[in-house]
Amino acid sequence: GENVEQHPSTLSVQEGDSAVIKCTYSDSASNYFPWYKQELGKRPQLIIDIRSNVGEKKDQRIAVTLNKTAKHFSLHITETQPEDSAVYFCAAWDQGGKLIFGQGTELSVKP
Amino acid sequence: DAGVIQSPRHEVTEMGQEVTLRCKPISGHDYLFWYRQTMMRGLELLIYFNNNVPIDDSGMPEDRFSAKMPNASFSTLKIQPSEPRDSAVYFCASSLSRENTEAFFGQGTRLTVV
Numbered sequence: 001g002e003n004v005e006q007h008p009s010t011l012s013v014q015e016g017d018s019a020v021i022k023c024t025y026s027d028s029a030s031n032y033f034p035w036y037k038q039e040l041g042k043r044p045q046l047i048i049d050i051r052s053n054v055g056e057k058k059d060q061r062i063a064v065t066l067n068k069t070a071k072h073f074s075l076h077i078t079e080t081q082p083e084d085s086a087v088y089f090c091a092a093w094d095q096g097g098k099l100i101f102g103q104g105t106e107l108s109v110k111p
Numbered sequence: 112d113a114g115v116i117q118s119p120r121h122e123v124t125e126m127g128q129e130v131t132l133r134c135k136p137i138s139g140h141d142y143l144f145w146y147r148q149t150m151m152r153g154l155e156l157l158i159y160f161n162n163n164v165p166i167d168d169s170g171m172p173e174d175r176f177s178a179k180m181p182n183a184s185f186s187t188l189k190i191q192p193s194e195p196r197d198s199a200v201y202f203c204a205s206s207l208s209r210e211n212t213e214a215f216f217g218q219g220t221r222l223t224v225v
Contacts, residue, residue, distance in 0.1 A: 001169070034213065043202065043216040044154070089154060098167055099144060099204075099214055101154040 002027040002094045006102025014110050019077045021105045023090035026071065032093040033073050035064060036101075039086045047088075048075070080109045117203050117217035124224055129191040132220045135184055136205030144204040144214060145178055145188050154202070160186065193224045 003026040013019050025033075031052035036044035050057045050064045050073065057064050061080075066073040077084055090102040116135040124130050136143050145157040158168040163180045171178070175194070180186040190197055200221050204214040 032212075043218050045216070046213045049213070096167070097142065097161060098156060098159065099206075100156060101146075103153040 001096075002030055002092055002098060002100045004090060004092050004100050004102040006090050006105060008105060009103060010106045010108070012108045012110065013080050015080060015082060017080055019080055019084070019107055019109075021075045021088055021090070021107075022072065023074070023092075023102050024070075024072050025092040025100075027092065027094045028068075028071060030092040030094045033064070033066060034091050034093070034099075035062075035075050036089045036091065037086045038089065038104075044089060077107075080107075082109050082111050085109045115203055115205050115215050115217035117201075117220050119220060120218060121221045122223070124193055124222075126194055126224055127192045128224075129189065130193045130197075130222060130224075132188040132201050132203075132222070134186045134188070134203030134217060136186070136203070137215055138184065140205035140207055140215075141183075142206040142214070143180060143186050144206075145186070146202040146204065148200045148202060148219070157188070190222075193222075195224045198223050 006023045034049035035047050037047045038044040048059050048062050048064050050066050061078050063076045085108050087104045087106050089104050093099045118133045141162050144159040147155045157170045158178045159166055160180045176190055178188045200219045202219045203217045206212050206214040
């Protein structure tokens, strides 16, 4: 079945810097890759997603890239702000209908 | 729609007791997922349903865990008997009938087994 690996597990950046989180997946049939943000004590919420027929997608300060050949996708946050501090999860939705999450990255943005 | 609704929000129980967690998915959503979140293991998929039918329960840790979805608007996750290592936050999520769409999470149930 699908396996999703996420790195790094923790990331600390200065306000205004960029942050990059990387994920790999194992099932080449997977075709949908969402990213979720989870603030302390709250539920995970979708921030951006990408489908397998697209290589890159942007939404203001966040962007996601997908390399299907390498089975690799990444989240990029530019001009980070303290409110970006949270745990970020990548996920892969395989053709069988399973939505599998990576282990999470705790992002800390220092003012 | 009020979103995915889970109950209770918090549950404290003694080891050996039965625990039942409840979930009401968003109306019209055909996929329902149960996840367990811990610091050590992250977000683990326990089981998911499509049109009320359990499709994959390979993530259910032991026979002590069971899940049902008797209709499109209700699902339960039961642990019997509960153990301290079951302590975690349990999330329910739902998504639309077609695959590859956003999964919406409930607020979660924080379970503590003492």
